[in-house]
Amino acid sequence: MSAPITTPEPELLRADHAPALLAFEEANRAYFAASVPDRGDAYFRDFDTRHRALLAEQATGACFFHVLVDDDGAILGRVNLVDVADGSAELGYRVAEKAAGQGLATRAVRQIRDLARTAYGLTELRAATTLDNPGSRAVLTRVGFVPTGDVRLDGRPGTSYVLTL
Template identity: 40%
Template structure:
């Protein structure tokens, strides 16, 4: 079981921390997004130049979502204090639209970072009273589908594509209990 850390973090046994997004992550997060922009664009879709032109304003909006409790927007930070992934659970106040999404740096693919991030984010969501979380994954992304399966999600069928994507997506759902501790599965992910 992860140990609760100080402030907005949960520590894991493997030294990757899930931290709720704060303004203190601004430069690390911007560097993460810029360094992986082409990689993410090829797999998820490009955020566009406007995202980076208004990065600080958008970050402030996301931090506010965490503050008021409508979302749990997090970053995974490695021992070098670098952001290596993002894991977001949005709309936690609306059970029919609560959704998890993640993105992992290209440099740490295949090391279980996605699985760790999803697992920790779901544990945090359960602690905040969230009982149902939806996800959607591109049909041509088997690694992310494996991550969801290992973490206990069940496929629900075709799902709408995110804005800006023409790819086919599959929906997933998981039901959380009050004392949710996610499976630790040994399957390797490559996302």
């Protein structure tokens, strides 16, 4: 078993993160697709254009995209706040397979929860995950999210959550 991975501080997504972010997504594509819908070939083919669009969207304050970068410059995870409006945002996150099961997601989501309240002035976070993703459900529960109902995510049964900040 490898040594536990420490949680790097979340960094707002920047243009220079593009190569490491693409490597992260490519290396973990099959791993992510086992629990969340695959991003599709177009995501990888058009990555540079998409990355620039995310940065432009972030500049408007409608979204806050965060990456967790290790000491070697590799991305271990990402935690995003999207659809920011009226004091609320949707939380989404993913962690590299090599970092899974070591508490990285829980610590990172807690860090973003705190940033959402203090730096971004949000009062509520929403999230959703599929029923067949127990790790994600556990992270949300540990951080204080409470289930609010049943949802379908790309045709799969899931649960929606909310957290009042």
